[in-house]
Amino acid sequence: MIRMPQPYDLPRPSQPSRPSQPSRPSQPSRPSQRSELIIRPAVLDDDTALAELDRRTWSPLHAVQPKPQPPYDPFFTLHNRVEQILVAELAGSPVGYIRLVPPTPLACNAHVRQIQGLAVDERVRGQGVARALLGAAYQEARRQGATRMTLRVLGHNTPARRLYASEGFAVEGVLPGEFLLEGEYVDDVMMGRPLDR
Numbered sequence: 001m002i003r004m005p006q007p008y009d010l011p012r013p014s015q016p017s018r019p020s021q022p023s024r025p026s027q028p029s030r031p032s033q034r035s036e037l038i039i040r041p042a043v044l045d046d047d048t049a050l051a052e053l054d055r056r057t058w059s060p061l062h063a064v065q066p067k068p069q070p071p072y073d074p075f076f077t078l079h080n081r082v083e084q085i086l087v088a089e090l091a092g093s094p095v096g097y098i099r100l101v102p103p104t105p106l107a108c109n110a111h112v113r114q115i116q117g118l119a120v121d122e123r124v125r126g127q128g129v130a131r132a133l134l135g136a137a138y139q140e141a142r143r144q145g146a147t148r149m150t151l152r153v154l155g156h157n158t159p160a161r162r163l164y165a166s167e168g169f170a171v172e173g174v175l176p177g178e179f180l181l182e183g184e185y186v187d188d189v190m191m192g193r194p195l196d197r
Contacts, residue, residue: 039136042085051075096120113141115151155187
């Protein structure tokens with residue numbers, strides 16, 4: 001678990017806590033003065049909060065799937081497993097997550113980890129949460145024996161591309177017009193970086 005002291009001044013949540021877990025609301029609460037940002041492995045009890053976070057952060061800027069509609073699927077599935085997720089928690093509530101996976105099951109590719117999902121609640125964007133998640137992902141990837149990290153990002157997602165570039169990711173390939181999103185063809189951009197720093 002990584003603890004990062006950070007000052008935050010967040011709005012009060014607009015939705016109530018999950019009834020089954022009153023001690024862990026699904027939305028951030030307002031800290032009194034300073035709150036500690038914690039990056040930790042996900043647990044099964046995060047399912048509802050992370051599913052709600054995923055729905056709140058959905059945007060055609062980064063999503064290639066249609067906007068989620070009820071009835072909603074669970075967050076954790078056979079494809080999206082709990083052990084692949086690191087959670088950013090603030091004041092007892094998840095405010096972000098990152099998904100880190102091997103890109104293929106091949107032994108010759110086992111030294112690579114790929115980011116296949118990064119979400120941060122809009123109320124805490126610009127406050128270092130995404131960078132903290134990335135830093136924790138580098139540590140976890142190294143712990144797993146990886147020496148390289150990759151990701152894919154939509155070409156029109158300028159804020160994410162700027163963040164990744166500032167973190168040492170370089171563009172390693174582009175699939176032009178790979179996705180048709182809201183009537184526009186959008187590039188699929190492959191980025192990567194070594195994990196030796």
